[in-house]
Amino acid sequence: MNLTRRQWIWLASVFGTTQLVRGQEAFAQEPLFAEVPPSASGITWVHENAISPSHYLPEALGPGCAFLDFDNDGWMDIFLVNSGPSDFWKPTKPVRNALYKNNRDGTFTDVTEKAGVSGAYFGMGVAVGDYDNDGWPDLFVTAYGKCILYKNNHDGTFSDVTEKARLATPGWTTSAVWFDYDADGKLDLFVCSFVDYSGVKKLECGNNQLGKNYYCVPRVFKPTTSFLYHNNGDGTFTEVSKGTAIARAMGKGLGVVATDINNDGRTDFFVANDTVQNFLFVSRGPGANGRWNWEEIALQAGVGFSESGRPRSGMGVDAADLNGNGWQDLFVANVDHEMFSVYENNKDETFRDVAHANGVARSTRLLSGWGLKYFDYDNDGAIDLFLANGHPDDMIDNYSMQVKYKEPLLLFHQGEDRKLHDVSDQGGPAFQKYFAARGLAVGDFDNDGALDVLIGNNGAAPLLLKNNAAKGNNWLGLKLEGAQCNRDAIGAKIYWTAGGKKRFRLKNNGGSYLSSHDPREVLGIGTASKIDELEIHWPAPSKQIDRLTNLPLNQYVRVVENGGIREYQHAAASQHTSKAS
Amino acid sequence: MWKPASLLILTLSTITLAQSPQELVQDALQKQQAGDLAGAVPEYRQFLKIHPEATAIHSNLGAALAGLGRFEEAVAEYKIALKQAPSHTGTRLNLALAYYKMGRIAKATALLVRVHTEDSNNHQAVLLLGDCYLRMGQEKDVIRVLEPEIKTHPDDLAIAYMLGTAYIRDKQVEQGQVLVDRILRNGDSAEAHLMLGSAKMGIQDFAGARDEFAKAVALNPNLPEAHVLYAQALHLTGDSDQSIKEFKAELNADPYNFESNLQLGAMARQEQDYDEARRYFMRALKTRPGDPAVRYQLAAIALDLGKVDEARRELESLVKETPEFTEAHVSLSMAYYRLKRPADGKREREIVEKLTAEAQAKQPGAKAQ
Numbered sequence: 001m002n003l004t005r006r007q008w009i010w011l012a013s014v015f016g017t018t019q020l021v022r023g024q025e026a027f028a029q030e031p032l033f034a035e036v037p038p039s040a041s042g043i044t045w046v047h048e049n050a051i052s053p054s055h056y057l058p059e060a061l062g063p064g065c066a067f068l069d070f071d072n073d074g075w076m077d078i079f080l081v082n083s084g085p086s087d088f089w090k091p092t093k094p095v096r097n098a099l100y101k102n103n104r105d106g107t108f109t110d111v112t113e114k115a116g117v118s119g120a121y122f123g124m125g126v127a128v129g130d131y132d133n134d135g136w137p138d139l140f141v142t143a144y145g146k147c148i149l150y151k152n153n154h155d156g157t158f159s160d161v162t163e164k165a166r167l168a169t170p171g172w173t174t175s176a177v178w179f180d181y182d183a184d185g186k187l188d189l190f191v192c193s194f195v196d197y198s199g200v201k202k203l204e205c206g207n208n209q210l211g212k213n214y215y216c217v218p219r220v221f222k223p224t225t226s227f228l229y230h231n232n233g234d235g236t237f238t239e240v241s242k243g244t245a246i247a248r249a250m251g252k253g254l255g256v257v258a259t260d261i262n263n264d265g266r267t268d269f270f271v272a273n274d275t276v277q278n279f280l281f282v283s284r285g286p287g288a289n290g291r292w293n294w295e296e297i298a299l300q301a302g303v304g305f306s307e308s309g310r311p312r313s314g315m316g317v318d319a320a321d322l323n324g325n326g327w328q329d330l331f332v333a334n335v336d337h338e339m340f341s342v343y344e345n346n347k348d349e350t351f352r353d354v355a356h357a358n359g360v361a362r363s364t365r366l367l368s369g370w371g372l373k374y375f376d377y378d379n380d381g382a383i384d385l386f387l388a389n390g391h392p393d394d395m396i397d398n399y400s401m402q403v404k405y406k407e408p409l410l411l412f413h414q415g416e417d418r419k420l421h422d423v424s425d426q427g428g429p430a431f432q433k434y435f436a437a438r439g440l441a442v443g444d445f446d447n448d449g450a451l452d453v454l455i456g457n458n459g460a461a462p463l464l465l466k467n468n469a470a471k472g473n474n475w476l477g478l479k480l481e482g483a484q485c486n487r488d489a490i491g492a493k494i495y496w497t498a499g500g501k502k503r504f505r506l507k508n509n510g511g512s513y514l515s516s517h518d519p520r521e522v523l524g525i526g527t528a529s530k531i532d533e534l535e536i537h538w539p540a541p542s543k544q545i546d547r548l549t550n551l552p553l554n555q556y557v558r559v560v561e562n563g564g565i566r567e568y569q570h571a572a573a574s575q576h577t578s579k580a581s
Numbered sequence: 582m583w584k585p586a587s588l589l590i591l592t593l594s595t596i597t598l599a600q601s602p603q604e605l606v607q608d609a610l611q612k613q614q615a616g617d618l619a620g621a622v623p624e625y626r627q628f629l630k631i632h633p634e635a636t637a638i639h640s641n642l643g644a645a646l647a648g649l650g651r652f653e654e655a656v657a658e659y660k661i662a663l664k665q666a667p668s669h670t671g672t673r674l675n676l677a678l679a680y681y682k683m684g685r686i687a688k689a690t691a692l693l694v695r696v697h698t699e700d701s702n703n704h705q706a707v708l709l710l711g712d713c714y715l716r717m718g719q720e721k722d723v724i725r726v727l728e729p730e731i732k733t734h735p736d737d738l739a740i741a742y743m744l745g746t747a748y749i750r751d752k753q754v755e756q757g758q759v760l761v762d763r764i765l766r767n768g769d770s771a772e773a774h775l776m777l778g779s780a781k782m783g784i785q786d787f788a789g790a791r792d793e794f795a796k797a798v799a800l801n802p803n804l805p806e807a808h809v810l811y812a813q814a815l816h817l818t819g820d821s822d823q824s825i826k827e828f829k830a831e832l833n834a835d836p837y838n839f840e841s842n843l844q845l846g847a848m849a850r851q852e853q854d855y856d857e858a859r860r861y862f863m864r865a866l867k868t869r870p871g872d873p874a875v876r877y878q879l880a881a882i883a884l885d886l887g888k889v890d891e892a893r894r895e896l897e898s899l900v901k902e903t904p905e906f907t908e909a910h911v912s913l914s915m916a917y918y919r920l921k922r923p924a925d926g927k928r929e930r931e932i933v934e935k936l937t938a939e940a941q942a943k944q945p946g947a948k949a950q
Contacts, residue, residue, distance in 0.1 A: 221944070222941065222944075250938075276937065276941075277937075299911065299914055299915060299918075299930055299933070300914065300915060300918035300919075300926055302915065304911075305908075305911050307850075307851070307885065308847070308850075308851075308878075308908060309877075309881070309907070309909065309911035309912045310908055310911075311937075337819065337821065339851065350919070356852065356853045361851075361852075365821070396819075398788070399787070399788030399818055400818050400819035400820070401815070401818060401819060401820040401823070402820045402821070402822070403819035
């Protein structure tokens with residue numbers, strides 16, 4: 001039997017793995033995702049969750065993480081968010097974020113101190129974006145306490161420009177996302193606000209059985225309104241949610257993804273809320289009095305509540321054209337027994353939950369999902385799904401028979417039947433382990449065209465997983481560079497044809513939980529030997545359409561709006577060793 | 582756990598009409614006393630068509646309906662009886678009991694406070710009031726009403742458990758422990774574990790309740806409600822597989838157990854097994870005709886299956902009867918939007934937001950700071 005990896009996974013999902021594993025020792029030796037231990041990566045940083053007997057809720061929610069190329073050398077670096085001083089915790093030893101520079105050999109070097117991104121508050125998540133269009137990624141770090149905007153100085157250092165930028169967002173912020181809502185070519189910023197945790201006396205929730213405090217269910221805390229900042233183009237931002245649906249929506253935001261759910265060319269965004277309904281803010285364009293017109297449609301769209309009309313504990317979230325019909329589908333992860341949702345776009349601003357049909361509901365029934373990502377992990381051209389899980393209550397093992405604090409990772413592969421199949425059993429040893437996972441970022445740290453995965457674990461070391469699943473499939477990596485549109489080209493539409501199949505991807509931003517991803521787009525084409533055509537529809541204001549042919553394969557290229565391919569970035573030597581049969 | 586406070590025996594001395602109404606009501610009374618509640622209900626109703634002013638019969642009919650689990654109908658009858666005889670403590674207690682069983686604890690409490698004020702020696706009322714306070718987290722009120730009771734009923738395990746729990750939650754741990762020990766010294770019976778489990782469920786100690794119910798089931802698997810209570814606790818502590826087995830075990834003994842049919846139906850619906858779900862729900866409706874929770878589930882299935890107008894009709898009826906039923910407003914709003922009635926959808930959505938804000942305002946986080 002000589003199968004491609006994709007075929008093997010599909011057969012395994014249909015017929016079970018036992019008989020397939022016999023005689024397939026090669027796969028057993030090389031898991032789809034291989035753990036890169038700290039001894040190999042040099043990433044020795046460990047998240048400090050500040051866990052206390054009082055069990056203050058912020059302890060349970062971090063950390064986020066990111067892949068970014070902060071020094072523009074073409075190699076993904078890593079940023080990890082840590083907790084820090086707060087009104088309920090004073091660290092007895094130094095606690096800081098971590099920025100790891102990619103050494104281009106599978107190892108990383110901690111450059112945090114030099115870069116000046118240690119943090120100062122009880123950090124939560126990170127959103128990476130080039131807000132000043134200078135070609136260098138900047139960092140926005142959310143926190144319980146105060147957010148920080150780190151501007152990239154182009155020399156390996158960053159400056160805290162939060163106050164100057166007028167982004168000193170108060171309260172407890174979680175996920176954030178950069179996108180250009182008004183199509184003026186500059187990235188704006190949406191920041192999720194969680195609950196009202198202000199005040200000197202923090203609420204403690206006693207536990208009758210163990211006599212210990214446990215993490216309060218967020219239901220007990222007051223909801224808050226999130227923040228939308230307009231980029232003024234001069235290094236400052238203006239909070240513009242006042243008078244819009246965003247200001248009226250009282251939520252407990254944890255996850256956000258910016259996308260276009262109705263294909264009108266305007267960027268919408270979906271917010272996962274904990275214990276209150278989710279929000280789907282649809283952009284209706286410029287409104288009266290200079291305000292942008294946002295409409296919150298989650299209820300009528302069928303993505304606000306459970307199928308029983310109840311709000312759930314929304315945490316991780318993402319969007320992608322899962323079924324290849326040109327429309328963005330959504331995903332939201334909840335806590336155990338609430339079921340995760342795979343929302344298929346009905347093309348009329350409504351969605352239907354197809355989690356059961358995809359086998360996602362059954363696999364996730366006992367799990368609580370945080371970081372997650374829709375991406376094509378094996379470069380066969382179809383979107384797959386990676387989920388990082390962990391129950392928020394660290395004492396859950398004491399009073400639940402089935403639900404555990406540390407939970408396994410899940411990997412779903414999209415089969416020829418266009419359904420997601422749980423292939424976690426084939427994922428590798430990391431999928432047999434249990435984690436208090438929170439943030440999840442995807443990025444190709446070794447430039448082999450296979451998107452790797454980074455997971456932030458609460459109170460523990462991060463998990464770096466090297467992707468081996470894409471070998472044998474061809475790909476092209478795009479680093480899109482906006483000229484008139486925002487430099488990160490958020491909102492660009494990419495169409496490519498290979499092997500007789502035309503595929504589409506919208507360059508969304510955000511997604512997952514507290515985390516930020518490799519900004520490059522990897523286009524998988526399976527075993528096809530060339531990309532016949534590539535079309536890039538740049539977002540407004542230009543709405544330029546670039547058609548590219550004679551494209552290279554299995555390497556990254558830099559594509560400039562209305563400027564074509566400007567630069568080839570050759571992949572790592574180890575990539576693409578063989579073609580599939 | 583609770584039985585109706587009183588069954589009113591009407592002498593019918595004032596009824597001087599034909600013989601048949603008197604025979605009718607006497608037959609109904611005999612049936613009710615013999616436990617044939619389903620047989621008693623139509624006879625009471627028939628009698629009340631002739632004598633709607635018969636307060637005691639309204640109350641008796643309420644008790645029969647409550648015994649059948651038809652609480653909405655029972656409440657209607659009790660209310661008529663109370664309107665006709667506002668000072669009747671027994672009917673008020675029965676109405677409170679019906680609300681209690683429907684989970685409308687605040688309404689039950691208000692009635693019980695009045696019963697307790699008018700008749701401080703009514704042991705059942707004070708027990709029920711203590712339990713309501715406990716469920717609402719009002720420990721100091723539990724202590725206030727039950728401290729005198731434990732002195733006159735030192736062997737009453739229900740009082741001991743509720744008062745002990747209230748002491749512990751009120752940080753009076755030593756006093757609480759004394760009462761807990763008293764409970765544990767009183768032998769190991771399925772009933773005792775069921776009671777302890779029920780009390781623990783009431784204070785949301787689901788894992789503790791689960792363990793108590795497990796012991797109850799082990800000691801006496803035929804004890805009514807033992808499996809269903811165990812199943813609920815298992816579900817709440819995350820063991821859905823075992824929970825389903827226990828709900829099914831209850832149905833083996835009692836195919837029309839309402840809670841088992843409702844929960845199994847909801848689980849089947851969650852798995853999108855709509856035919857199976859409908860089977861369970863229809864059986865639940867036989868036990869409690871018109872039950873809002875079951876009707877909501879059936880409406881939600883209709884919505885899931887694209888029968889939007891069918892769903893709308895049922896949901897409109899539900900929100901009219903139970904205006905605070907948030908989930909029904911959510912689904913009704915969605916139904917209106919799907920029927921291209923955005924103004925109605927918006928109106929329902931605003932109701933959802935209002936109800937959500939009201940519920941949020943009652944959360945402790947609203948007061949903690």
